[in-house]
Amino acid sequence: MLNGIFFVCLSLSLWTSGSSLSCKWMQHKFQQFSKNSLVLIDSMGNNSTNTTNTTVDARVGFPNHLYNQASKASAEDKLSFTVQILEEMVVLFEEDNSKASWEEIREENFLQVVTQVADGLRSCIGSHSYKRKNKKIQMYFKRLSSHVLEQMDNSAQAWELIRKEMKIHLVRADLLCSSLLTN
Numbered sequence: 371m372l373n374g375i376f377f378v379c380l381s382l383s384l385w386t387s388g389s390s391l392s393c394k395w396m397q398h399k400f401q402q403f404s405k406n407s408l409v410l411i412d413s414m415g416n417n418s419t420n421t422t423n424t425t426v427d428a429r430v431g432f433p434n435h436l437y438n439q440a441s442k443a444s445a446e447d448k449l450s451f452t453v454q455i456l457e458e459m460v461v462l463f464e465e466d467n468s469k470a471s472w473e474e475i476r477e478e479n480f481l482q483v484v485t486q487v488a489d490g491l492r493s494c495i496g497s498h499s500y501k502r503k504n505k506k507i508q509m510y511f512k513r514l515s516s517h518v519l520e521q522m523d524n525s526a527q528a529w530e531l532i533r534k535e536m537k538i539h540l541v542r543a544d545l546l547c548s549s550l551l552t553n
Contacts, residue, residue, distance in 0.1 A: 393493075393494040395490040395491075395493055395494060396490070396491070396494045396547070396550065396551065397551065399490055400487070400490065400491070400547060400548075400551070401548070401551075403483055403486055403487045403490065404487060404540070404543075404544045404547070404548075406483050407480065407483045407484050407487060407540050408537065408540055408541070408544070410476065410479055410480040410483055411480055411533060411536060411537045411540060412537070413472075413476055414470075414472035414476045414477060414480060414533055415472075415530070415533060415534075416471035416472065416526070416530060430510065430513045430514055430517050430518065432535070432538065433506065433507065433510050436451070436504070436506055436507060436510075437542050437546065440452075440546055441546060441549070445550050446495055448546050448547065448549075448550060449491045449492075449494055449495050449547065449550075450495060451504065451507075451546070452488075452491055452543045452546055452547055453488050453491050453492050453495070454503055454504055454507050455507060455539055455543055456484050456485075456487055456488040456491075456543065457488055458507060458508065458510075458511040459484060459511075459536050459539060460481055460484055460485060460488070461511070462511055462514060462515060462532065462536075463477060463480075463481055463532075463536075464481075465515060465519060465524070466524050467524065467529050468524070469523075469524050469525050469526050469529065470524075470526055470529035470530075471526045471529065471530065472529075472533075491547065514532060514535065518531055518532060519532065
């Protein structure tokens with residue numbers, strides 16, 4: 371009986387120390403990388419593109435309800451949600467953006483940082499917990515591609531709209547993950 375209790379306590383302490391080790395990235399690197407991604411996406415902006423009064427197509431709509439659901443979810447689910455948003459963002463930026471107003475090197479730097487954030491957050495989740503992709507997030511990003519980029523012929527204005535929308539995602543993802551640091 372005593373050996374059983376000792377084994378349970380030992381297992382629990384090893385699991386706890388292992389999970390805290392996997393989230394050191396979150397505690398030590400997340401805020402730095404998150405801030406860098408925001409600085410980089412700002413640097414991609416082009417003030418000469420006249421999009422001040424233009425917003426992303428109403429049929430697409432920002433997925434506030436998904437962020438609200440994620441904010442009430444477990445820490446692991448918050449991280450999974452954020453990783454999926456970041457991965458979808460990278461895929462979106464890999465579309466034909468030859469007409470975008472920013473320099474290619476700025477985009478490459480931005481995507482590299484976003485990928486590092488996604489990888490770092492994924493390391494906090496652990497490989498033991500496979501999460502299915504959220505279909506609503508996938509559909510949202512597909513609608514951005516078809517209703518904004520394709521309908522606007524991948525123009526500089528369309529890409530500026532996408533850049534601004536992705537900045538909002540980065541801010542919301544930062545808030546979502548930062549809430550885990552304060553708890």
